[in-house]
Amino acid sequence: MRRRSSAAYGAGVNIELLSTLGDRKRLAVLGALCTGAGAPTVAELGERTGLSDRDLQRALAVLGGAGLVRRDATGLSADLEPIRAAAAAGVSATPVGRVAADFPRLDGCLKNGRIATIPADDGLKAELGRLVMAALPRRDAYTERELTTELRELADEPVALRRLVVDLGLMERDPDGSRYWPAP
Numbered sequence: 001m002r003r004r005s006s007a008a009y010g011a012g013v014n015i016e017l018l019s020t021l022g023d024r025k026r027l028a029v030l031g032a033l034c035t036g037a038g039a040p041t042v043a044e045l046g047e048r049t050g051l052s053d054r055d056l057q058r059a060l061a062v063l064g065g066a067g068l069v070r071r072d073a074t075g076l077s078a079d080l081e082p083i084r085a086a087a088a089a090g091v092s093a094t095p096v097g098r099v100a101a102d103f104p105r106l107d108g109c110l111k112n113g114r115i116a117t118i119p120a121d122d123g124l125k126a127e128l129g130r131l132v133m134a135a136l137p138r139r140d141a142y143t144e145r146e147l148t149t150e151l152r153e154l155a156d157e158p159v160a161l162r163r164l165v166v167d168l169g170l171m172e173r174d175p176d177g178s179r180y181w182p183a184p
Contacts, residue, residue, distance in 0.1 A: 014086040020066040021083075025051055029059040030068060030078055039075030095135040096154050103131045115155035118164060129168040132161055133182065141181040147171075 020026060032048040033040070040048065046056050060076070063069040067082045091097040094113030100106070105127055109117050115132070119125055135154055142150065151158035162180070165171040173180045 014082070014089070017066055017082055017086050020062055020068065023059070023062075025049075025055050026059045026063055029056065030063060033069065033076060033078035034080070039072070039077045041075050045076060094153075096131070099131060099134040102134065103127055106131060115161065118157070118160055125164065126168055129165050129170050132165055133170050139182075141179055144178055144180065147180045 021030075028049045028051065029045065032045055036044075036048055042056065042060070045060075046053060049056065051059065060069055064071070068079055070077050070079055091113035092100075096110060096115060097113035100110055100113075105124060106119075109115060109119055109124070109128060115128070118128060132151070132154060136150055139146075147162055148158045151161045155161055162171075166173055166180070169183055171180050172183050
């Protein structure tokens, strides 16, 4: 399945954060902070992770610089808000994510900036069809292949979405199905 690269979605992806999380030692430290009880000291964190003092200090410095670790009088703690914010930014940069706020009733059908399910309810199906049309690039017409490619960016079942927008009368097509266009 082809998906657009993170570069295609612009600045929504935080490269520094991904780089920070791309190291197994830093992930071990962050995981130990998230799973352990209480706010550990550096020594306790070293025991939990099995990392050398040097590796532990390096990991803490990078994690702290990314805003993922805080130190206070009680010890160390993880702050996962930068990860949540980066995930939200990534979702909002997808074609579905850009229009999802206009369709709050469909929250249960969407996951990670994509359409996860087509609802059984006719009213929600109609709303999903409008979301699909809002998320598609504005074009006068599409070949079947072009439309399928664009719909694949929205969901894993592009043929079902194509059928949905045609059945709802939101798109029309040539009798042989070779060309599609938005309904007037």
